[in-house]
Amino acid sequence: xxxxxxxRVAMTLYDHLPVLQVLVPLVSAPLIVLIGSRRLxxxxxxxxxxxxxxIAILLLMQVxxxxxxxxxxxxxxxxxxxxxxxxxxxxxxxxxxxxISTLVLPYARxxxxxEIPARHxxxxxxxxxxxxxxxxxxxxxxxxxNVFVFLEISSLSTYVLIAMGSYxxxxxxxxxxxxxxxxxxxxxxFVIGLGMLYMATGTLNMADxxxxxxxxxxxxxxxxxxxxxxxxxxxxxxxxxxHLWLPRAYTFAPSAVxxxxxxxxxxxAIYVLLxxxxxxxxxxxxxxxxxxxxxxxPFAILAMFAAxxxxxxxxxxxxxxxxxxxxxxxxxxxxxxxxxxxxLTATVVYLFNxxxxxxxxxxxxxxxxxxxxxxxxxxxxxxxxxxxxTSAAIVIGGLSLIGVPGTAGFIxxxxxxxxxxxxxxxxxSILIVLSSLLAVIYVWRVFEVLYLKAPLAGTNYKEAPxxxxxxxxxxxxxxxxxxxxxxxxxxxxxxxxxxxxxxSAGMF
Amino acid sequence: MGFELTQEYILGHMNYWLFSVLMMTGLYIVVAKGNxxxxxxxxxxxxxxxxxxxxxxxxxxxxTAPIFPLDMEVDPNVxxxxxxxxxxxxxxxxxxxxxxxxxxxxxxxIQEEFNTIEEDEILExxxxxxxxxxxxxxxxxxxxx
Amino acid sequence: xxxxxxxxxxxxxxxxxxxxxxxxFSLLSALLFVTLDAVDVAFTEAAVGAGISTVLVLGTLALTxxxxxxxxxxxxxxxxVVFVTGAALIYGTLDMPNFGSPDAPAQTHVxxxxxxxxxxxxxxxxxxxxxxxxxxxxxxxGETAVxxxxxxGVLLLISGFSRRRRRDDDDxxxxxxx
Amino acid sequence: xxxxxxxxxxxKILVGAIMLFAFYVQFHGDFSPGGGxxxxxxxxxxxxxxxxxxxxxxxxxxxxxxxxxKLVALGxxxxxxxxxxxxxxxxxxxxxxxxxxxxxxSGQHYGILAVELGVGITVTAVMVAIYYAFAGRPPRLSDExx
Numbered sequence: 001x002x003x004x005x006x007x008r009v010a011m012t013l014y015d016h017l018p019v020l021q022v023l024v025p026l027v028s029a030p031l032i033v034l035i036g037s038r039r040l041x042x043x044x045x046x047x048x049x050x051x052x053x054x055i056a057i058l059l060l061m062q063v064x065x066x067x068x069x070x071x072x073x074x075x076x077x078x079x080x081x082x083x084x085x086x087x088x089x090x091x092x093x094x095x096x097x098x099x100i101s102t103l104v105l106p107y108a109r110x111x112x113x114x115e116i117p118a119r120h121x122x123x124x125x126x127x128x129x130x131x132x133x134x135x136x137x138x139x140x141x142x143x144x145x146n147v148f149v150f151l152e153i154s155s156l157s158t159y160v161l162i163a164m165g166s167y168x169x170x171x172x173x174x175x176x177x178x179x180x181x182x183x184x185x186x187x188x189x190f191v192i193g194l195g196m197l198y199m200a201t202g203t204l205n206m207a208d209x210x211x212x213x214x215x216x217x218x219x220x221x222x223x224x225x226x227x228x229x230x231x232x233x234x235x236x237x238x239x240x241x242x243h244l245w246l247p248r249a250y251t252f253a254p255s256a257v258x259x260x261x262x263x264x265x266x267x268x269a270i271y272v273l274l275x276x277x278x279x280x281x282x283x284x285x286x287x288x289x290x291x292x293x294x295x296x297x298p299f300a301i302l303a304m305f306a307a308x309x310x311x312x313x314x315x316x317x318x319x320x321x322x323x324x325x326x327x328x329x330x331x332x333x334x335x336x337x338x339x340x341x342x343x344l345t346a347t348v349v350y351l352f353n354x355x356x357x358x359x360x361x362x363x364x365x366x367x368x369x370x371x372x373x374x375x376x377x378x379x380x381x382x383x384x385x386x387x388x389x390t391s392a393a394i395v396i397g398g399l400s401l402i403g404v405p406g407t408a409g410f411i412x413x414x415x416x417x418x419x420x421x422x423x424x425x426x427x428x429s430i431l432i433v434l435s436s437l438l439a440v441i442y443v444w445r446v447f448e449v450l451y452l453k454a455p456l457a458g459t460n461y462k463e464a465p466x467x468x469x470x471x472x473x474x475x476x477x478x479x480x481x482x483x484x485x486x487x488x489x490x491x492x493x494x495x496x497x498x499x500x501x502x503x504s505a506g507m508f
Numbered sequence: 509m510g511f512e513l514t515q516e517y518i519l520g521h522m523n524y525w526l527f528s529v530l531m532m533t534g535l536y537i538v539v540a541k542g543n544x545x546x547x548x549x550x551x552x553x554x555x556x557x558x559x560x561x562x563x564x565x566x567x568x569x570x571x572t573a574p575i576f577p578l579d580m581e582v583d584p585n586v587x588x589x590x591x592x593x594x595x596x597x598x599x600x601x602x603x604x605x606x607x608x609x610x611x612x613x614x615x616x617x618i619q620e621e622f623n624t625i626e627e628d629e630i631l632e633x634x635x636x637x638x639x640x641x642x643x644x645x646x647x648x649x650x651x652x653x
Numbered sequence: 654x655x656x657x658x659x660x661x662x663x664x665x666x667x668x669x670x671x672x673x674x675x676x677x678f679s680l681l682s683a684l685l686f687v688t689l690d691a692v693d694v695a696f697t698e699a700a701v702g703a704g705i706s707t708v709l710v711l712g713t714l715a716l717t718x719x720x721x722x723x724x725x726x727x728x729x730x731x732x733x734v735v736f737v738t739g740a741a742l743i744y745g746t747l748d749m750p751n752f753g754s755p756d757a758p759a760q761t762h763v764x765x766x767x768x769x770x771x772x773x774x775x776x777x778x779x780x781x782x783x784x785x786x787x788x789x790x791x792x793x794x795g796e797t798a799v800x801x802x803x804x805x806g807v808l809l810l811i812s813g814f815s816r817r818r819r820r821d822d823d824d825x826x827x828x829x830x831x
Numbered sequence: 832x833x834x835x836x837x838x839x840x841x842x843k844i845l846v847g848a849i850m851l852f853a854f855y856v857q858f859h860g861d862f863s864p865g866g867g868x869x870x871x872x873x874x875x876x877x878x879x880x881x882x883x884x885x886x887x888x889x890x891x892x893x894x895x896x897x898x899x900x901k902l903v904a905l906g907x908x909x910x911x912x913x914x915x916x917x918x919x920x921x922x923x924x925x926x927x928x929x930x931x932x933x934x935x936x937s938g939q940h941y942g943i944l945a946v947e948l949g950v951g952i953t954v955t956a957v958m959v960a961i962y963y964a965f966a967g968r969p970p971r972l973s974d975e976x977x
Contacts, residue, residue, distance in 0.1 A: 202762030224745025520751025
């Protein structure tokens with residue numbers, strides 16, 4: 001032992017980046033409660049979120065070339081201790097999550113003021129930071145059980161955040177309760193899956209799990225574990241038949257919360273699914289190929305059509321976007337079920353681009369709600385004239401949602417079509433294009449309501465405050481930027497896909 | 509990958525099957541019952557049964573609790589059961605009670621706003637709200653879906 | 654016993670009885686944990702399941718209602734869900750190692766490492782505490798954060814606007830600002 | 832429950848014993864079953880019992896809500912601070928070897944003690960806070976209805 005002491009090199013701040021990524025928001029939440037001053041609350045939250053965004057950038061720069069950072073928490077080498085493991089795939093998701101939260105916080109200031117009583121603000125921001133902590137922790141960890149712990153931090157805070165919508169509509173409470181029940185069943189399924197994996201392999205470290213599963217092949221326990229983990233995560237992702245909680249949760253949550261959840265929570269769940277499917281259970285086992293091709297694929301396509309179809313008939317902008325999210329999740333799952341590198345790349349690009357697109361749109365809805373008090377079409381009609389900046393950003397977001405060339409949404413859909421063609425699945429490519437036409441219809445309805453209808457008599461809405469407009473326009477412009485500068489996202493996504501497919505090979 | 513239904517096999521797996529039955533009873537309560545409090549109780553039973561499954565993984569026949577003698581003179585002949593599942597389940601129990609507390613707090617709020625904790629009655633009330641909204645804002649495929 | 658209790662919970666309509674039975678269920682499972690050598694878990698399950706969560710359920714009942722109304726929905730879909738899940742579970746158990754078998758993967762890979770190494774590295778008798786607080790200490794930090802989340806969640810949901818105001822410092826600030 | 836004299840006297844004795852037991856579980860967790868979480872629950876039970884038998888207001892005088900709120904946060908911070916301290920000493924996050932580098936297992940002892948204390952504080956405070964929140968609501972059922 002003594003020898004180790006003399007030779008060990010003290011770790012620098014730079015070495016601690018992986019753990020600081022999660023630790024900064026984690027510590028900020030109790031600090032907010034401890035200080036308890038309403039003036040400082042927002043600044044603490046914003047600083048913590050911005051710092052973790054900067055860390056995410058630094059991490060992504062380190063791993064973009066395909067290298068892996070492993071951080072041993074407590075100094076215990078895995079599989080004994082818990083390991084943080086950053087590769088291109090999760091660094092990319094970390095960047096998305098911390099970036100969105102840094103943009104949502106300034107936006108939330110005004111929006112929350114109008115939607116939640118002032119005495120709850122301190123605790124609200126604490127819950128928000130915990131949600132961020134949970135999502136980052138799930139993404140960065142290399143330990144399967146640690147995923148569950150941080151998943152629950154994010155879930156519990158999400159239930160509370162959604163329930164905070166009850167000051168506008170009491171249905172937020174039942175929405176939160178439904179999500180609590182579904183989410184807990186999902187998490188418990190996930191735990192059952194982990195338990196079976198542990199029985200079959202005796203370890204919890206993801207890389208170690210992958211090695212051991214690869215060595216011994218899949219037996220029935222491993223297969224059942226795969227099924228439980230997919231269904232458990234499926235509940236969180238809102239895969240089509242398991243999506244029932246999502247529209248209500250998104251519709252009734254406070255606007256800022258909806259923005260954050262829509263852009264990050266489901267994306268993180270998809271990342272976990274990707275990580276488990278490709279890195280832990282390698283897709284070479286027939287059972288998984290079958291599951292993905294014959295179960296996930298039909299449901300993905302069903303989601304693309306059914307949810308889009310329902311979205312067309314909505315009269316509430318927010319609820320329409322929620323259904324559109326379910327449809328978009330279908331596209332991402334489609335990319336997964338292709339089981340090719342291009343398919344995975346498409347999913348990762350989709351994850352990112354849909355994140356920023358939906359964030360733009362939900363921010364727009366939030367502003368409309370702030371000014372008009374509701375998001376029903378006949379409530380917001382004609383607001384394109386009174387609130388030109390907000391509406392213009394909504395238009396950009398809408399175009400990106402459809403996948404018009406020149407926007408981020410186009411890149412993701414194009415990559416997906418490319419992937420299906422590469423695999424030779426022509427009918428699927430056609431289905432993608434067809435379902436995009438449905439998106440044209442539901443997005444067009446919004447444009448029509450905003451621009452072609454006369455404003456409600458006796459209303460004269462002011463343009464939104466700058467603290468809300470600026471984050472929204474940053475996102476709207478990045479929708480265009482990532483639509484033109486395609487190689488940025490595609491390079492990162494390809495590195496991520498390769499990282500996921502490489503799994504644990506050669507790491508032990 | 510075949511397995512034989514020997515007596516040893518059945519006895520060695522009986523515990524798993526019993527826990528599975530318990531889990532499914534809990535899950536059934538959550539999915540089928542309309543009372544919000546009862547759903548939470550069902551969730552607890554479901555989770556506790558999962559914990560049993562975990563803990564039984566760690567048991568070694570003839571083993572004892574993983575606590576060394578106070579003087580740390582570990583007798584190499586004593587078999588200790590695997591402590592790792594215990595640790596995981598301690599964490600999971602804490603997560604479970606946190607979820608329960610939050611769920612019950614939500615129920616209290618629901619009771620105050622809707623004046624009932626029966627899912628059927630809540631559905632009824634929400635349907636009425638949606639109908640009222642549709643009357644003002646035009647038909648939508650709203651409701652609880 | 655456990656199964657009988659669980660089934661009784663399904664059948665009962667008196668929520669008070671349900672709460673008590675769920676406490677009984679927890680106590681029984683704590684006993685089971687003791688026989689499975691998990692004394693720490695048994696201790697916690699008894700304190701949490703039979704103690705805190707029963708108190709919480711009773712507290713909720715006092716604020717809501719005591720009886721469950723029978724639901725009109727058909728039990729076919731729930732039964733189907735439960736049946737499919739149960740089948741998946743049983744399928745998964747088929748290849749599990751025999752109960753108590755010392756050469757199962759779980760007993761041969763990471764588990765014994767903790768037992769061997771903690772004597773030297775941590776040097777405390779209770780290995781469960783050693784793993785909980787040190788080897789997997791980060792999980793426990795996460796667990797504490799979960800408890801913290803639940804705490805502020807409950808405060809956000811049901812604290813502050815009943816008849817009694819309890820966030821004194823908070824209310825002062827509010828009057829400052831408004 | 833003002834009139835139950837026996838209950839009140841026994842409670843007064845019990846509360847002290849329960850608290851003592853909580854401290855035992857807290858600091859003896861290294862040697863026997865138990866630790867911060869269990870101790871926190873037991874400690875909270877002492878306050879809850881006091882609150883049920885006497886009244887919510889009297890237990891709030893002993894353990895005021897603002898203090899509970901601060902402690903909720905303090906426990907988590909104590910845990911995290913232990914880890915941050917080991918980071919400042921040039922070790923990994925939560926590597927307790929950092930505290931006594933010459934004798935790592937003593938460092939582990941200190942570290943475990945500190946984090947268990949953090950867990951204990953947060954759990955006690957959260958449980959009491961939850962109890963205050965539930966008990967502070969106006970009940971719908973009167974005592975007779977039970």
